[in-house]
Structures are given as C-alpha cells and as structure tokens.
Amino acid sequence: MRTILVTGGAGFIGSNFVRMVLEEHPDIRVVNLDKLTYAGNLENLEGYRDHPNHIFVKGDICDGALVESLISTYKIDAVINFAAESHVDRSLEEPGIFIETNVKGTLTLLKIALEKKLERFVQISTDEVYGSLGPEGKFTEATPLSPNSPYSASKASADMLVQAFGHSWGLRYNITRCSNNYGPYQFPEKMIPLMIHNALKDKPLPVYGDGMHIRDWLYVYDHCTAVWKVLTEAQPGRVYNIGGNNEKHNLDVVRLILKALGKPESLITFVKDRPGHDRRYAIDSSRIMAELNWRPSVSFEEGLSRTIRWYLEHSEWLNHVVSGQYQDYYKRMYSNR
Numbered sequence: 001m002r003t004i005l006v007t008g009g010a011g012f013i014g015s016n017f018v019r020m021v022l023e024e025h026p027d028i029r030v031v032n033l034d035k036l037t038y039a040g041n042l043e044n045l046e047g048y049r050d051h052p053n054h055i056f057v058k059g060d061i062c063d064g065a066l067v068e069s070l071i072s073t074y075k076i077d078a079v080i081n082f083a084a085e086s087h088v089d090r091s092l093e094e095p096g097i098f099i100e101t102n103v104k105g106t107l108t109l110l111k112i113a114l115e116k117k118l119e120r121f122v123q124i125s126t127d128e129v130y131g132s133l134g135p136e137g138k139f140t141e142a143t144p145l146s147p148n149s150p151y152s153a154s155k156a157s158a159d160m161l162v163q164a165f166g167h168s169w170g171l172r173y174n175i176t177r178c179s180n181n182y183g184p185y186q187f188p189e190k191m192i193p194l195m196i197h198n199a200l201k202d203k204p205l206p207v208y209g210d211g212m213h214i215r216d217w218l219y220v221y222d223h224c225t226a227v228w229k230v231l232t233e234a235q236p237g238r239v240y241n242i243g244g245n246n247e248k249h250n251l252d253v254v255r256l257i258l259k260a261l262g263k264p265e266s267l268i269t270f271v272k273d274r275p276g277h278d279r280r281y282a283i284d285s286s287r288i289m290a291e292l293n294w295r296p297s298v299s300f301e302e303g304l305s306r307t308i309r310w311y312l313e314h315s316e317w318l319n320h321v322v323s324g325q326y327q328d329y330y331k332r333m334y335s336n337r
C-alpha cells in the first residue's frame with residue numbers, strides 16, 4: 001500500500017492520525033480531504049502541511065466528482081473515513097447536516113471505493129452506535145446497534161451501509177468503534193477541552209445532570225495506532241471495538257482537571273441534562289487485542305496530564321478556535337441550561 005485517502009484529516013482524531021502516519025510510516029503518502037467545517041482547522045496540521053508525503057485538499061466527501069478525481073489522480077489504495085459531524089449536542093440542535101455528511105457522504109465514498117476496487121475502506125465509527133449500558137457489562141462487537149442520538153443514529157446508518165457494500169458486492173472494509181477520545185487538538189465543545197478552557201478562564205464548568213454518567217476514555221494517539229493496525233493487518237469484513245479500559249464518572253474527570261490546574265471545585269456548576277443522555281459506555285477491546293496485538297500505551301493519568309500541558313502550551317491555538325463562531329455556539333448551547 002502506498003497512498004491513502006484520509007478524510008476529515010484536519011479534525012481532532014484525523015489530524016493526530018495524519019501526523020502519526022507521516023512521522024512513523026515514511027513509505028506512505030497521505031491525501032487529506034477535509035471540508036474545514038468549524039471543527040476542521042489547518043492549524044491542527046501545523047508543521048506537516050508542507051510535508052512531502054502530505055497533500056491537503058479542501059473539499060466535501062459528498063462531492064463524488066472530487067473524490068473520484070482524487071482517487072484516480074493519486075492512485076489511492078485505501079480510504080480511512082474520519083470525516084463526520086461529531087458532536088452529540090449539535091446533532092440534537094440540527095440533525096440534518098449529520099445525515100448529509102455522516103450518511104450521504106459515507107455512501108458517496110463507498111460507491112467510488114467499490115467502483116475503483118480499492119484495497120480497503122476503513123470506516124471510523126463510534127461505541128455510541130451501541131446505545132447506553134446499565135451498571136454492568138461492556139459493548140462487544142456482537143452488541144446490537146441501538147443508537148440514541150441523531151449523531152449516533154447517523155453513524156450507525158453509515159456502519160450498516162458499509163456492511164451492506166461488503167455483503168452485497170464484496171467491498172473490502174473494516175469498521176472501528178472507539179470510545180471517547182481526548183488529547184491535543186480536540187475542539188473545546190467536547191467535555192475535556194471545554195472544561196480545561198473554562199477552568200483556565202475561571203468560568204463555570206457546566207456538568208450535565210448529576211455528573212454520574214460514565215465514559216471510557218482513550219488517549220487519541222492510542223486510537224490512531226489501533227486504526228493503523230486495522231488498516232494494515234486486519235482481515236477484511238471485521239469490526240473492531242477500541243477502548244482504553246478507563247471508565248470514569250464525568251464529575252471525577254472534571255475534579256481531576258481542576259486539581260491539575262490548581263482551580264477550586266466551586267467552579268463546578270450542575271446544569272440541565274442533555275436530552276436522552278446515554279448513561280454509561282464501556283468497551284470490550286479483547287478482539288483487537290487478541291487478533292491484532294494492539295494495546296493502549298498511555299494511562300488516563302498520564303494522558304490527562306499531557307493533554308492539560310498541551311492546552312497550556314497552545315494558548316494561541318485555543319484563542320483562535322474560541323474566537324467568533326464558538327462564542328455564539330457557547331451562548332446558544334449553555335444560556336438556557
């Protein structure tokens with residue numbers, strides 16, 4: 001395999017993946033297709049934009065003619081589809097764009113991947129397609145899909161389309177379903193960077209509901225190494241859960257952030273809960289560990305401290321992304337909670 005098409009490679013996980021590939025796999029050329037929505041940011045690729053193995057293209061995965069020409073021009077071998085609308089709260093406000101990008105955009109990519117007989121199509125999905133857990137048990141790859149938000153419903157739809165293309169026409173695909181990621185370059189609408197940002201500004205930290213919801217956190221670099229293993233070592237048609245075995249209550253994560261920054265717990269503010277808020281996610285990663293020998297390399301304590309340090313050292317990046325539209329979003333989303 002020589003050239004890969006990474007979609008959404010200017011977003012949080014995509015840009016971490018592109019950097020990892022350029023650093024660690026010098027025989028790979030990356031064509032990076034990203035629409036640069038509010039979540040996509042060329043500053044996420046700082047230092048790598050002009051890398052000789054990196055070609056950045058601003059464009060939409062729904063634009064079939066563009067995708068087709070990129071695949072022909074650059075002789076693409078595989079697609080890794082990170083591009084998505086990715087935030088649950090936004091999907092509750094405006095679900096339509098989630099169908100456009102996450103469902104129709106994926107369908108566009110699938111049709112062309114099949115027609116061009118690509119070696120592999122890797123769909124980056126999420127554990128949220130499985131719905132919510134009670135106090136016991138974990139999601140396995142056999143857990144039925146039961147999405148609860150427009151975001152997770154759009155991701156589950158995309159997963160089913162990918163599987164249908166494999167089943168009906170033999171598309172060589174994999175699907176990865178990862179738990180919540182955190183780390184450098186995450187947009188501060190997601191919990192961890194939002195709480196870090198607010199704490200740094202001595203603003204209230206808005207905890208939804210009782211704060212006892214559980215997420216299973218994975219440092220973003222470890223997600224990237226898992227995707228690389230799936231791309232290069234997995235049998236086609238396999239689905240892989242990816243998780244860090246790091247279940248935490250939201251409130252505990254918020255407390256750790258405050259402690260690390262030397263800020264008082266009085267900044268914690270309980271606000272109105274998210275409608276339909278999934279109570280608990282927990283991932284059983286035993287398949288990827290057994291079949292592909294993948295292991296997470298960063299503990300939660302180490303990952304959180306690296307992440308906080310990164311945000312402290314990148315105040316310019318943070319100031320840029322929270323200017324303008326972000327302020328409107330924040331007012332809209334949090335003023336009536």
Ligand code: NAD
Binds near residue numbers: 011
């Ligand atoms: P993100 O919102 O930070 O980045 C998404 C990127 O996709 C942005 O750069 C955006 O510009 C781009 N994009 C959006 N619509 C596009 C379109 N129509 N055409 C081309 N590019 C488009 O998201 P993220 O957190 O990096 O998530 C990446 C992927 O991983 C998503 O598919 C998401 O569902 C999945 N995922 C995320 C998490 C998480 O914790 N963040 C966990 C599991 C899975």
Ligand code: TYD
Binds near residue numbers: 180189274
């Ligand atoms: P988020 O980062 O939006 O990821 P997801 O909803 O996809 O899991 O949220 C993580 C958890 O944090 C989730 O239980 C919702 C909660 N949360 C808050 O309590 N306050 C906030 O301001 C945000 C953005 C999230």
